Amino acid sequence: MRFRSLATLALLCLLVSVLLTPACTTQSRERDDKSKLHVGIVFDIGGKDDRSFNAAAWQGVKRAEKDFPIVLRDVEPGNPTSIEPAMRAFAERGYNLVIGVGFAQSPIMERVAKDYPNVNFAIIDGVIDLPNVASLVFMEHQGSYLVGMIAARTSKTGVLGFIGGMDIPLIHRFAVGYTEGAKAVNPNIQVIQNYVGVTDAAWNNPGKGKELALAQISKGADIIFTAAGNSGLGAFDAVEQYGKQNGRAQRFVIGVDSNQNGVKPGFVLTSMVKRVDNVVYQLVQELVAGRFTGGFHVYGLKEDGVGYAMDQFNQELISPDTLKQVEEAKQKIINGEIQVTDAMKK
Amino acid sequence: MRSIFSIALIFSTLRLATPLIWASHGGMFSERSGVINIALEGIMLAGAFTAASVTFYAGNPWIGLVAGIAAGVAISSIHAVACIRFNANQVVSGMAINILMIGLPAFLGGSLFASTGSTPQIPKENLIPWTPVFLAFLLVPATWYVLYRTPFGLRLRAVGEKPEAADAAGVSVKLMRYSAVLISGALAGVGGAYLSIGQSSLFTRNMTSGRGFISLAALIFGKWRPVQTMLACLLFGFTEAVSIQLQGVRLPSGEDIPNQFIQIIPYVLTIIVLAGFIGQSRAPRAIGLPYQKER
Numbered sequence: 001m002r003f004r005s006l007a008t009l010a011l012l013c014l015l016v017s018v019l020l021t022p023a024c025t026t027q028s029r030e031r032d033d034k035s036k037l038h039v040g041i042v043f044d045i046g047g048k049d050d051r052s053f054n055a056a057a058w059q060g061v062k063r064a065e066k067d068f069p070i071v072l073r074d075v076e077p078g079n080p081t082s083i084e085p086a087m088r089a090f091a092e093r094g095y096n097l098v099i100g101v102g103f104a105q106s107p108i109m110e111r112v113a114k115d116y117p118n119v120n121f122a123i124i125d126g127v128i129d130l131p132n133v134a135s136l137v138f139m140e141h142q143g144s145y146l147v148g149m150i151a152a153r154t155s156k157t158g159v160l161g162f163i164g165g166m167d168i169p170l171i172h173r174f175a176v177g178y179t180e181g182a183k184a185v186n187p188n189i190q191v192i193q194n195y196v197g198v199t200d201a202a203w204n205n206p207g208k209g210k211e212l213a214l215a216q217i218s219k220g221a222d223i224i225f226t227a228a229g230n231s232g233l234g235a236f237d238a239v240e241q242y243g244k245q246n247g248r249a250q251r252f253v254i255g256v257d258s259n260q261n262g263v264k265p266g267f268v269l270t271s272m273v274k275r276v277d278n279v280v281y282q283l284v285q286e287l288v289a290g291r292f293t294g295g296f297h298v299y300g301l302k303e304d305g306v307g308y309a310m311d312q313f314n315q316e317l318i319s320p321d322t323l324k325q326v327e328e329a330k331q332k333i334i335n336g337e338i339q340v341t342d343a344m345k346k
Numbered sequence: 347m348r349s350i351f352s353i354a355l356i357f358s359t360l361r362l363a364t365p366l367i368w369a370s371h372g373g374m375f376s377e378r379s380g381v382i383n384i385a386l387e388g389i390m391l392a393g394a395f396t397a398a399s400v401t402f403y404a405g406n407p408w409i410g411l412v413a414g415i416a417a418g419v420a421i422s423s424i425h426a427v428a429c430i431r432f433n434a435n436q437v438v439s440g441m442a443i444n445i446l447m448i449g450l451p452a453f454l455g456g457s458l459f460a461s462t463g464s465t466p467q468i469p470k471e472n473l474i475p476w477t478p479v480f481l482a483f484l485l486v487p488a489t490w491y492v493l494y495r496t497p498f499g500l501r502l503r504a505v506g507e508k509p510e511a512a513d514a515a516g517v518s519v520k521l522m523r524y525s526a527v528l529i530s531g532a533l534a535g536v537g538g539a540y541l542s543i544g545q546s547s548l549f550t551r552n553m554t555s556g557r558g559f560i561s562l563a564a565l566i567f568g569k570w571r572p573v574q575t576m577l578a579c580l581l582f583g584f585t586e587a588v589s590i591q592l593q594g595v596r597l598p599s600g601e602d603i604p605n606q607f608i609q610i611i612p613y614v615l616t617i618i619v620l621a622g623f624i625g626q627s628r629a630p631r632a633i634g635l636p637y638q639k640e641r
Contacts, residue, residue: 047452047551049461076462078448078551167605194593195605201555206546208555208590211358215590218354230464230550237547240470263467 036071037097039064039284040090042083043076044102046203046229053229053257053276057101057124060280068288080200084108091116097287099280100124103170104200109133120292122283124276125170131294136279138299140170141177142333143272143306144225145340146326147254148181150270150308151223152189153322154252160191161216163209163235165228166202167195172343174227174256174272180340184329192216196231209234217242217251223269225254232256236264252317261313269317271309279305302334355587360479361545363583365390365554367482368537369561370568370575371489372530376422378493378570379526380506380632384440385425386534387558388447392421393538395451398465398549399458407474407543411536414543418535419528421447426527430520433636448552455549463551465542473547478540483576485533490572502526506630509637519637534558567620569627581619585612 041061048058058074065072073095075086083105090098091112097120100109106126113121113133122134129135151160160182164171179191194212196202209231213224217238224239226232232255239251244266255261255271262268279299286292299305308326310318332338369386376383396417401410421443428439452463459465493499504512505522513519541557542549560582568575589611592603 047462047464049464050550076452078452167609192593193605194590195609198606198609201552204550204552205555206548206550206553207362207541208586210546211362211587211590212593215354215358215593218352230553233467233548233550234546236467237470 036069037288038071038073038090038093038095039097039099039287040087040095041072041074041099042086042090042101042105043074044104044203045077045080045200046102047076048074050203050229051258051260051263052232052255053274054101056258056274056276057099057280059258060277061099061284063277064281064284068284070284070288080104084112087112088115091119094119096120097122097284097292099283100126101276102126103168120287120294122280124280127296134283134292134294134297136283136297136299138274138276138279138305139301139340139342140272140274140306141173141180141340141342142301143274143308144174144177145181145184145333145338146301146308146330147225147270147272148178148183149185149326149329150318150322151178151225151252151254152182152185153325154269154318155186155189155223157220157222158186158189159220159222160189161213161221161224162191162193163212163216163224163226163228163232164193164195165197165231166200167198169344171195171227174225176343177340178225181329184338185325190220192219192221196228203229203231205231206234206237210238213238213253214241222250223252223254225256225272227256227272233263236260236267239267240264248317255309259309259311261309261311265313266317268314270314272306273309274306275299275304300333301330352591355591358587358590359580359584361583362586363579364479364482365537365540365545365557366561366564366579366582367485367576368478368540369534369558370565370579371485371572372418372533372535372537373562373565374489374493374530374570374572374575375502375526375533376530377565377633378506378630379502379523380509380630380635380637381426381429381523381527382436382440382634383422383425383527383530384437384562385422385443385558386440386530386561387554387556388440388443388445389418389421389531389534390538390541390554390558391447391451391552392417393535394542394553395447395454395465395538395549396535397539398468398542399454401468401472401543402465405472407468407472410472410543411474411478411539414539415532415535418531418533418538420531422527422531422534425531426524429636430523430527433638436634436636444558451549452551463549465549467548468543470547473543474540475544478536478544481536486572486576493572503630505637506632509632509635513637513639519639523637534561537561563616566627566629570630582612582616585615 077083103125127135213235242251252269260271393414397410397414400413428434455461455463509519564578567578
């Protein structure tokens with residue numbers, strides 16, 4: 001019996017230590033240079049190498065770390081419950097700026113930011129009405145409208161696909177903008193909308209992302225826009241499966257957040273980029289210059305906060321005519337001549 | 347509606363059921379010998395991560411698959427030693443492995459790929475999309491044969507039902523249980539490897555998203571018997587495939603079916619089938635009980 005209780009105890013210790021790991025990844029501040037500003041970043045469940053949203057935020061802070069004298073620490077929470085301790089750990093150690101990546105962190109940050117009024121916070125994709133929090137919001141519907149136009153003009157079947165990660169208002173914003181852009185080009189176009197799931201596991205399920213993409217393709221979709229983090233990468237595999245004819249892919253995918261054109265070259269029509277990297281970089285820049293301000297910061301086409309990615313991987317895939325039309329629409333959106341519906345404002 | 351029930355649906359069902367069949371049959375060996383294997387989720391993650399990493403470096407999915415199996419065996423050996431040698435609580439040990447495998451790939455991924463728990467994408471030529479599916483349906487009769495038609499299977503079941511009697515008859519309870527848990531690790535490892543180098547082309551954190559637990563449910567649902575468990579896996583695969591195909595389908599009235607409704611279909615169907623058609627599911631009698639020789 002003694003053996004048994006000992007073994008149980010050992011296993012419990014293992015369990016507890018593993019549970020605590022995320023909080024321990026923030027190294028002690030004692031070793032850090034105290035004359036420098038401290039920036040802490042807490043990622044979303046997707047993790048910083050999702051080649052998409054979190055990856056963009058990570059690039060931004062990394063670039064800032066290179067250019068400015070700051071100390072940078074990051075935490076990737078293994079599950080939603082470890083977000084709050086990580087955020088509090090940064091605040092408790094007197095970090096100058098704590099960045100939360102993703103809408104899911106806003107209620108948590110609201111609690112933490114109230115308790116530490118002297119620490120600056122920034123939330124990406126969320127809105128918190130506190131003086132020490134900068135809420136960084138993107139107008140994804142504007143960028144999605146443009147890629148919707150590109151998709152509708154490139155599609156041969158007249159059927160488009162959309163794969164969202166979690167079924168939440170923020171992702172509906174992508175879907176609605178995309179559909180509107182597509183319908184502006186071709187009012188009869190059909191857009192099939194699918195979501196991977198309703199929990200945060202939906203961002204990390206490439207297998208299901210692929211199955212959704214295959215199902216959409218079997219219904220005639222030839223261009224699929226993904227806004228699903230790691231799950232979206234499954235759709236990349238699905239379109240690749242259909243191969244190329246005469247050097248041109250038969251089915252295309254549209255990437256999201258980061259420029260994903262190079263993930264499967266030739267199969268990615270374009271990417272709806274959300275310049276989280278630039279925005280995060282600017283944020284640190286403002287902090288260093290002592291100009292950090294709380295409140296709303298909105299980034300749309302006008303501010304270059306969203307857009308579509310063109311590079312050597314996709315310049316052959318999109319016709320110059322299409323590009324011209326899309327650029328015109330972009331100007332009209334900036335001027336306010338075209339109003340894209342924002343699914344989060346109702 | 348015609349478009350829903352198609353060949354695509356059948357293939358989708360088979361693909362979605364494959365990892366469940368591997369893992370649940372793995373669980374069957376372990377649980378039939380009397381060791382609860384709630385660690386299936388973690389073992390699948392180990393298999394998936396190792397298979398993807400090794401395939402990426404070796405450029406050959408078969409080497410990756412073998413490595414995935416080896417990883418499954420290695421992780422399950424922890425479970426085996428804790429439960430059989432040290433008589434630990436089997437649920438706690440399994441849960442510890444599941445949580446360990448949330449963190450370990452992230453840690454190893456950091457040194458291997460400078461990432462946090464995902465591997466680079468593997469080129470299409472180096473994937474094995476159909477072989478594991480095909481083998482899964484050979485696994486079912488094979489498991490049946492081993493469990494019911496070989497001396498090894500008879501001993502294994504005896505150890506799970508009445509270890510004292512098996513012991514008295516000269517069967518080594520510990521040896522049987524060790525081999526059963528290791529076999530379960532190998533099979534669940536294949537299920538995990540299929541996820542990362544068959545169905546998709548990379549490992550991402552926690553990519554099993556509950557498939558290990560669903561396999562466990564299928565195992566209970568299938569009354570710890572190979573064919574019934576396979577049918578349970580196919581049912582789970584089918585409901586998920588239907589929910590995928592149904593999304594975005596118009597009702598005859600011209601309205602879309604709400605996504606939220608579609609997302610609950612697999613679970614509602616499971617409850618209905620469990621409550622209405624299955625009846626009592628009886629576990630192996632000695633399940634969860636460590637065996638100690640009387641002195």
